[in-house]
Amino acid sequence: MDVGKDLVAASATPLVLAILAEGDSYGYAIIKRVSELSGGHLQWTDGMLYPVLHRLERQGLVAAKWGKSETGRRRKYYRITREGRAQLAAQRQRWKVVDETLHAIWMKTSPA
């Protein structure tokens, strides 16, 4: 199933923040986690994650630090900040509204 570009873009911020709320992580692992969580339905173009991460970093929602990978290469790790957690809570509220609304109408028209 293809979710579509717009939805992927819209859900990117809460998804990344939520994954980072589970614990510090880095780009490749975040992509893998997204794929796991969505059962492979939510496919990101890998490279697109990084501009998103950088924008969140600039907005102060996440913080980045260079560390080392298992193989000794430099790797950039991201961690969610306090503002990030607040933003995540707000986003969660909004998505809940959307989700509940859609759910309500779908229950009426064609009960799953």
Place this chain on the structure above:
Amino acid sequence: MSAPPSAVPVEEQIAQWRGYLRQRRAINGADVEELEGHLRDQIAMLTTAGLAGDEAFLVAVKRMGSLDSLSREFARAHSERLWKQLVVADDESPDAAVPFLRLETIVVLGLAVAAALAVKAPELFGVHLLDSNGKLLPFYQRNASFFVTPMLVLYFAWKRGMSAAAASLAIPFAIAAVFANVYPFAARSSTQNLTSLHLPIALWFIVGGAYAGRRWLTGDGRMNFVRFSGELFIYYVLIALGGAVLTGFTVMMFDAIGVRVDEFVGSWLVPCGAAGAVIIASWLVEAKQSVIENMAPVLTRVFTPLFTIILLVFLGAMAWTGHAIDIKREVLISFDLLLVLVVGLVLYAVSAREPQARPDLFDVLQLLLVTSALAVDVLALAAIGGRINEFGFTPNRVAALGENIILLVNLLGAGWLYLRFVRSRVPFAALERWQTGYLPVYSAWAAVVVIVFPPLFRFI
């Protein structure tokens, strides 16, 4: 079994991919490293899953997304990168390139200081910058280029990592230094003035060799150096303007507390600053070359139409009034300068043009500019020829005449090629080749003036 045969190619492929990524303005060194790390993780995962190295590479690159869309997204997230990132050290990124930049900053500052001190070095041997009347000593005039150009060559040799070749670049400097200083010039000799003027032109060619390295023999490498020279000139003028303001304030403020600093300003601040600024300006050009639209082509676009109009009106006025060009002493030189300017406009228009683009109105305008400049110059040459016939040859006249002919030939060639290009007979590359191939002629002539003229005219 030995290592899998695909192991090396994958490294090469990754290096190539990294190279493409680096060319994107919106993606900086740290981003490239981050993306490469991702690519490698992905490849490692896929190889563990059973894919061969190159297959894993292909899949990983595909998943990463196309470079164009990637670069667009990065540009959106970092819109400032396309505008500023002027160098020095953008502090937000713990960039892999930063240590190199810092080192470069140190090297550049060191060379700038070296150039500044080189100006004062002869004073250790009792040769002072200004004589008792406050006039520049001929020694300094002749040797001015040696204070700066060797440092520039060192900088480029260091930056391009060519140590052995750089050593051979020292030879022309040594030869030039000998010719500039062994000739017994007469007092107020005009051949000495000619040497001072032409030596930098000859040596600039050596700087080009250091700048472009092995590519100096190719049209591309030379054209890049032409671009560099134009930008350097603009930066230098800007720095000089700033320097003038600084100097003005220094004099004014110390004057206000009754301390006279004229001596310091005249013999330290201005000459040392002028020498050091060349190095700094070169570094700035190097550092920002890929970031901001270059200025020289922009100025060319603005002034080409204006000069064309002036030249056409001038020709019209000559025809209308019937006045011939009045031959005074400076006329030959001023027409040389006019040609230099027109050649410069043509050269920078060529340097900035997309070679594949079809002929457009601006090319027609260039052709018009070249033709009208040629017409004006032929009129001037005819007038001057008569004067030389009448009063004989002097070093200044021969030098100016030689330069005029060199520039005239260049413009004739350029005009002819422009005509054929506008009529779609030759590709634009022919014009580029003509201009880059012509560059050595200028330096060769300058070298002739420095080496042959003084003995030829008995050092007068």
